[in-house]
Amino acid sequence: MKADQAELVTSYADGTIGVTIKYGKSYEDTWAVFRGTVRQVRELICDYFGFECKDETGLSLSDLVVNATNLAHGKGNIASILDARVISETPAQAPADDPWAAASATKPEQTSDNKSAWILGEIEKAPSIDELKKLWAANQAMFADPAVMAAYKARGSALKNG
Structure with a gap:
């Protein structure tokens, strides 16, 4: 020190x-x-x-x-x-008629309990085989799920033939 x-x-x-x-x-x-x-x-x-x-x-x-x-x-x-100040983690109360505050206060609904949902979405969005390979390399443990591996192979095939 x-x-x-x-x-x-x-x-x-x-x-x-x-x-x-x-x-x-x-x-x-x-x-x-x-x-x-x-x-x-x-x-x-x-x-x-x-x-x-x-x-x-x-x-x-x-x-x-x-x-x-x-x-x-x-x-x-x-x-x-920086002449900054600390602000509260809890936002100040917005006026009751503020639609933006009401929209941001609502929590998004969970669409799936599937723990593989994120990786499945990333596989679907992969723009190239190289990006698909990088995704696999960075997240290998998630590929133990047979559904993830099937999606990976299907996306790879689609990119190769597409």
């Missing part, structure tokens, strides 16, 4: 620690301070930065702080350099 990225870790007499993660290099930049036991600080950092704690449990607290620091620095840079 570079010296300017080093974060402040403080040990207290009561056995707790404090971790300070800065969003930038200057004193005026935002800081996030976490205090508690190592486990509490880990959970606080995960919650604060939106990390899935189960994904972070294999990391040491030091590694978790590095990941959080990188995220904080990235957000800080985006905000200061």
